[in-house]
Amino acid sequence: MIITGDDPEYIAFVKARLRDQFLMTDLGPLRYFLGIEVSSTSDGFYISQEKYIQDLLARAALGDERTVETPMELNVKLQPTDGDPISDPTRYRHLVGSLVYLAVTRPDISYPVHILSQFVSAPTTVHYSHLLRVLRYLRGTITRRLFFPRSSSLQLQCYSDATWASDHSDRRSLSAYCVFLGGLLIAWKTKKQTAVSRSSVEAELRAMALLTAEVTWLRWLLEDFWGLYYHTQSGFV
Numbered sequence: 001m002i003i004t005g006d007d008p009e010y011i012a013f014v015k016a017r018l019r020d021q022f023l024m025t026d027l028g029p030l031r032y033f034l035g036i037e038v039s040s041t042s043d044g045f046y047i048s049q050e051k052y053i054q055d056l057l058a059r060a061a062l063g064d065e066r067t068v069e070t071p072m073e074l075n076v077k078l079q080p081t082d083g084d085p086i087s088d089p090t091r092y093r094h095l096v097g098s099l100v101y102l103a104v105t106r107p108d109i110s111y112p113v114h115i116l117s118q119f120v121s122a123p124t125t126v127h128y129s130h131l132l133r134v135l136r137y138l139r140g141t142i143t144r145r146l147f148f149p150r151s152s153s154l155q156l157q158c159y160s161d162a163t164w165a166s167d168h169s170d171r172r173s174l175s176a177y178c179v180f181l182g183g184l185l186i187a188w189k190t191k192k193q194t195a196v197s198r199s200s201v202e203a204e205l206r207a208m209a210l211l212t213a214e215v216t217w218l219r220w221l222l223e224d225f226w227g228l229y230y231h232t233q234s235g236f237v
Contacts (some may be wrong), residue, residue: 001115023155048146049102056135062132067141070137073133080119080169083125083129089123092127095116099131100117102138115130130225152180152182156181157181157182158177161175162176163176165197173192173197174193175191175192175193177207177210187218231233
């Protein structure tokens with residue numbers, strides 16, 4: 001369990017109440033949780049998964065020490081029939097599943113992970129080679145982190161984009177977006193659209209609709225946080 005807030009006295013009160021009801025151990029300031037590393041400075045917080053990447057590379061057992069500058073080559077269009085089927089797809093599925101969780105703190109691999117995850121049912125040698133490229137990219141960028149400053153604007157800024165008919169197998173488009181709270185990157189996603197868009201404008205509108213749903217939920221969440229903060233400051237618990 002993670003307990004967070006800007007009032008140390010109230011945090012101590014919550015922990016004391018929890019100890020009265022449950023057997024629990026206070027592990028101190030947050031540093032590591034479910035593979036996510038958190039480091040605190042006077043300017044803010046850094047979140048990363050460096051150890052998680054190290055363990056992933058060890059499990060992958062790459063046969064060389066090469067690194068690459070990008071997680072995927074430009075304008076690559078992977079197809080289900082590319083290459084020869086892998087005799088045992090378990091390894092591919094395991095590595096892609098690990099990358100899905102890693103994308104929690106690495107938005108730079110969101111797109112290639114989305115593409116590679118489409119082939120987990122029947123991966124081929126070509127798909128596996130592109131998977132290894134992502135791993136080599138992570139080896140060269142293992143120290144990259146997300147930074148969350150202690151002070152920032154609370155205004156949401158959102159960006160969306162779409163690639164029209166980018167999947168040649170079914171002609172469906174991809175939606176992508178990112179959301180900033182002030183200068184903080186707090187949400188991002190790459191997702192194949194559920195229907196075929198008949199124009200690039202329609203694809204862009206579907207991407208905007210996906211983003212609008214996310215922003216609506218984030219606004220509700222921020223309003224709930226503000227309400228909780230107001231009540232605690234007013235003495236209500």
